[in-house]
Amino acid sequence: MKELTKAEEEIMQYLWEMEQVFVKDIIARMPSPKPAYTTVSTIIRILEKKGFVGHKAYGKTHEYYPLISKKEYTRNFMKRFMNNYFSNSFKEMVSFFAKEDKLSVSDLDELMKEVRKEIEEGSHDG
């Protein structure tokens, strides 16, 4: 999977959030100062070339949608990151953030109860 640059990722976030969009929809949601229409359009075309985005044509206009889910991208990205920053150890990562957020042991237990539930629920669809 190709990497995304900053600008590409920013646009991709809108795609993931909105699922089906026209260029103008994205621009509408962007904060000022808004970029030129063609800027966004160009970035989307790059995303298409990289295989992240597809489109349906409605006459001359394209409606764009993600081909790679946020989950898939996150997975790949985090693999690299985990490797570099937590020596590939899930434990280290959790531990880092728990300390970071100054979670107490009981905070963590509470959190883990919820995570456990999610794992159990999710276990049939992977």
Next chain:
Amino acid sequence: MKELTKAEEEIMQYLWEMEQVFVKDIIARMPSPKPAYTTVSTIIRILEKKGFVGHKAYGKTHEYYPLISKKEYTRNFMKRFMNNYFSNSFKEMVSFFAKEDKLSVSDLDELMKEVRKEIEEGSHDG
């Protein structure tokens, strides 16, 4: 804190790992094809300008060392990332990776036992 580019981060990883280094030490550790001496040297100078690296001068030669720890950088980087990819929720992140690595509930319990221990140990130095 400034962001690091890819090339800068790569060199920074050596600094973090080796703590105190001369340029040639870094190059010695780098895999082939090795970059030119001046390439590494230039990147380090950029890192100094960005405040990530300092140096002690031994005559004409500089021994470089990190000014910003891997932990500090990770913290900042992950804040942004968490925000974009896990809506700032620690729970979501743990859950994501637990599912990702196909951890069972008992795997998770085992892991959390260790994390809990670390938190308890670490609580006096933050």
Next chain:
DNA sequence: TTTTATCTACTAAATATTTAGTTTCTAACA
């Protein structure tokens, strides 16, 4: 059918990043 609006595709300029050659300085040594 002609005009208008608006969209994508094409193109290119501006900017940022990466890579490395050249110069200059200094220390070590003859």
Next chain:
DNA sequence: TGTTAGAAACTAAATATTTAGTAGATAAAA
């Protein structure tokens, strides 16, 4: 003291990324 080796600093070329203008196409409106 002069010469040499090796390092940082300076400079610049190559490459990648970002931004946006212009042209050409098409649908909708007149």
